[in-house]
Amino acid sequence: MITSRIRRRRKSSERVGSESLMLPGHRMPRIRRRRKPVAGATTQGLISSSDWNRPSVKWGVGAVHALLLVGLVVIGLGPLLWLAKATITPTQDIISNPMAIFPHGATWNNVREAWSPQSVHVGLYIWNTVVICFGSWLVQLTVATTGGYALSVLRPKYARVVTGMLLMTLFLPAVVLLVPLYIMVVNPPLIHHSFINSYWAVWLPAGASSFNVIIMKRFFDNLPRELFEAARIDGAGPVRLFFSVVLPMSKPILGVVSVFAVIAEWKNFLWPFLVLQDASKQPISVRLPAIAGQTELGVLLAAMFIACIVPIVGFLFFQRSFLRGSGLGGAIKG
Amino acid sequence: MAAIEFQGVSKVFSDGTRAVDLLDLKVDEAEFMVLVGPSGCGKTTALRMVAGLEEISEGTILIGGDVVNDISPKERDIAMVFQNYALYPHMSVADNLGFGLKLRKVRRSERRQRVRRAAETLGLEPYLDRKPRALSGGQRQRVAMGRAIVREPSAFLMDEPLSNLDAKLRVQVRAEIHSLQRASGVTTIYVTHDQTEAMTMGDRIAVLRDGALQQVDTPERVYQRPANQFVAGFIGSPAMNIVNARLTRANRSLVASFGDHSLEVDNELVAERPALLAYEGKDVVLGIRPEDLEDAAFIAEVRPGRTLEGVCSLREALGSEELLHFPVAAEANEGVPIGPLEGKYAMLLARVDPQSKMREGDRLRLVADTKRLHFFDPATGRAIYGDQRQVPGRES
Numbered sequence: 001m002i003t004s005r006i007r008r009r010r011k012s013s014e015r016v017g018s019e020s021l022m023l024p025g026h027r028m029p030r031i032r033r034r035r036k037p038v039a040g041a042t043t044q045g046l047i048s049s050s051d052w053n054r055p056s057v058k059w060g061v062g063a064v065h066a067l068l069l070v071g072l073v074v075i076g077l078g079p080l081l082w083l084a085k086a087t088i089t090p091t092q093d094i095i096s097n098p099m100a101i102f103p104h105g106a107t108w109n110n111v112r113e114a115w116s117p118q119s120v121h122v123g124l125y126i127w128n129t130v131v132i133c134f135g136s137w138l139v140q141l142t143v144a145t146t147g148g149y150a151l152s153v154l155r156p157k158y159a160r161v162v163t164g165m166l167l168m169t170l171f172l173p174a175v176v177l178l179v180p181l182y183i184m185v186v187n188p189p190l191i192h193h194s195f196i197n198s199y200w201a202v203w204l205p206a207g208a209s210s211f212n213v214i215i216m217k218r219f220f221d222n223l224p225r226e227l228f229e230a231a232r233i234d235g236a237g238p239v240r241l242f243f244s245v246v247l248p249m250s251k252p253i254l255g256v257v258s259v260f261a262v263i264a265e266w267k268n269f270l271w272p273f274l275v276l277q278d279a280s281k282q283p284i285s286v287r288l289p290a291i292a293g294q295t296e297l298g299v300l301l302a303a304m305f306i307a308c309i310v311p312i313v314g315f316l317f318f319q320r321s322f323l324r325g326s327g328l329g330g331a332i333k334g
Numbered sequence: 335m336a337a338i339e340f341q342g343v344s345k346v347f348s349d350g351t352r353a354v355d356l357l358d359l360k361v362d363e364a365e366f367m368v369l370v371g372p373s374g375c376g377k378t379t380a381l382r383m384v385a386g387l388e389e390i391s392e393g394t395i396l397i398g399g400d401v402v403n404d405i406s407p408k409e410r411d412i413a414m415v416f417q418n419y420a421l422y423p424h425m426s427v428a429d430n431l432g433f434g435l436k437l438r439k440v441r442r443s444e445r446r447q448r449v450r451r452a453a454e455t456l457g458l459e460p461y462l463d464r465k466p467r468a469l470s471g472g473q474r475q476r477v478a479m480g481r482a483i484v485r486e487p488s489a490f491l492m493d494e495p496l497s498n499l500d501a502k503l504r505v506q507v508r509a510e511i512h513s514l515q516r517a518s519g520v521t522t523i524y525v526t527h528d529q530t531e532a533m534t535m536g537d538r539i540a541v542l543r544d545g546a547l548q549q550v551d552t553p554e555r556v557y558q559r560p561a562n563q564f565v566a567g568f569i570g571s572p573a574m575n576i577v578n579a580r581l582t583r584a585n586r587s588l589v590a591s592f593g594d595h596s597l598e599v600d601n602e603l604v605a606e607r608p609a610l611l612a613y614e615g616k617d618v619v620l621g622i623r624p625e626d627l628e629d630a631a632f633i634a635e636v637r638p639g640r641t642l643e644g645v646c647s648l649r650e651a652l653g654s655e656e657l658l659h660f661p662v663a664a665e666a667n668e669g670v671p672i673g674p675l676e677g678k679y680a681m682l683l684a685r686v687d688p689q690s691k692m693r694e695g696d697r698l699r700l701v702a703d704t705k706r707l708h709f710f711d712p713a714t715g716r717a718i719y720g721d722q723r724q725v726p727g728r729e730s
Binding site for chain 1: 385386387407408412413414416417418420421423424425433434437438481485
């Protein structure tokens with residue numbers, strides 16, 4: 001996103017530059033421009049800026065772009081829009097004529113039914129999901145940041161071995177770990193008290209993500225060492241260094257890991273399904289398939305729509321802080 | 335304020351390189367000591383050992399008389415200015431300045447006051463609320479300086495703090511740092527590879543090469559009486575001309591000849607450096623600073639035995655001076671830029687009056703100041719003085 005912005009800016013300034021170079025009434029021969037592009041000209045992918053000026057290229061590529069965009073919208077947004085439509089369409093209409101738009105008018109009944117505590121009670125399960133997501137997010141961030149910090153900044157002698165072992169676990173498919181993990185949750189070492197039917201059963205295993213630790217470590221590796229040294233001379237110990245220097249500088253990567261963590265947990269089905277057998281504790285992702293058989297289609301679709309819309313709204317809300325670089329310029333060099 | 339002392343300090347990295355080799359150096363209280371040398375000479379490593387960022391492999395370092403080998407950086411009461419500033423990007427200028435005080439549990443009111451005072455000294459008051467990214471290079475450099483002075487430490491350690499500034503700003507900040515240090519009287523170790531910075535700022539300068547100390551002295555003495563060929567070639571810009579020569583006696587004076595040139599060594603110089611007499615009939619390494627060669631047209635009375643002739647191959651006019659390059663048929667010694675005529679010719683450089691009419695291809699007649707020739711032993715590279723005041727230093 002940032003690079004595209006820069007590219008856009010550079011492109012516009014270049015355009016101004018090349019125009020101001022030309023005297024009024026004096027058009028540079030096109031052929032020459034193509035052979036000798038403006039210094040520092042950026043190319044848009046395979047097509048150079050001078051090629052963009054040819055009508056055939058401009059219209060041809062423009063049409064392809066438009067088609068691609070429409071295609072992506074249909075594929076990406078289509079199902080969601082259909083779901084939104086179905087949410088406020090009576091079940092009869094959804095079944096008899098799925099693609100028709102409100103043949104017998106719209107209704108909020110489905111939504112009301114889905115929300116009602118007597119019926120589906122979507123609110124409770126969404127709340128469960130939020131609790132699960134928040135806990136897993138917290139555990140994941142704690143493990144990832146402290147782990148990455150230890151391996152990248154504190155760097156004990158055995159850090160390389162640990163990093164290698166972490167990398168190795170990336171090659172293990174998650175499904176393989178299901179049974180051992182389940183056994184461990186049923187009878188955790190040291191604690192010897194089953195986590196089944198408690199949110200800890202979802203939260204704690206979420207932290208064991210070597211992927212998160214490794215991307216954190218990679219990010220910390222790229223932070224300038226001099227800053228840590230400056231902080232040490234200023235009198236910061238390892239804990240102070242972590243909270244006052246490393247974490248505030250890591251906002252971009254914290255955002256990325258958070259998005260991954262929350263999305264993964266929001267749609268996680270298998271693990272919560274295995275460890276949360278108590279229906280009142282289940283997240284929406286587990287609950288909806290469970291009630292699919294005995295619920296009216298319109299109500300189910302309404303519940304699904306609510307389940308979809310929450311993370312989308314959340315993402316739009318937090319998007320800026322996630323995706324915006326937190327502006328680390330000025331740390332080093334001039 | 336504290337003296338800093340290196341006692342036989344060495345640094346051996348895990349791959350076996352000796353970055354610093356048995357360094358003995360005492361930086362007096364309130365002194366501005368410059369460590370200078372080419373890149374990779376161990377000057378930064380030496381500084382980092384004082385800061386506590388690098389472990390000391392051998393020897394001891396004392397700050398204010400206390401051995402600090404096993405003391406953590408924060409307890410050494412030193413402040414460091416880094417080459418690339420190392421400002422905390424997420425903190426405002428005021429927070430950057432105050433961070434060290436905050437960690438040292440200085441009360442908020444006092445902290446604010448000291449930050450303000452430091453900002454005043456450095457002209458940073460208008461920028462206290464800004465983030466480092468909103469500052470120019472020179473301002474960032476000043477914040478880095480401010481972070482050091484606000485702590486009022488017993489020593490400043492500076493690691494090439496000017497190397498990221500442009501030439502003009504560098505001269506300005508150089509003067510600022512210099513006067514700041516004078517005013518505060520804080521012991522300072524300043525690392526640089528730039529001999530101009532070393533010459534202008536240091537009370538004394540320590541020249542290092544391959545981890546070994548070559549010479550420690552005031553800038554004037556290092557320039558006028560370099561301990562060895564390396565120091566002679568390193569200090570001074572443009573660098574000293576160095577050629578292999580032979581000392582012989584003609585009439586009553588010593589003559590240094592190289593190729594088909596010969597220069598009569600002034601008797602005053604011989605009196606000053608009696609050891610030269612022992613080199614009669616032997617090979618020596620002759621050094622002539624470019625500024626000690628002048629266009630004969632500007633010398634009123636040209637005495638014989640003092641001129642060098644050659645053909646100008648390149649002229650660099652700098653306005654205030656003019657540099658003339660000319661090859662002479664002589665064996666070049668190391669440290670001399672060798673042109674296309676490598677081997678048989680040494681390229682010499684003369685810094686002459688800017689009014690000189692000499693151009694490329696002209697026949698040059700240059701007069702050497704034979705009172706200011708430098709001689710080195712070809713085997714050891716040591717300067718030949720022969721008085722008892724031989725400057726301490728290691729052989730190169």
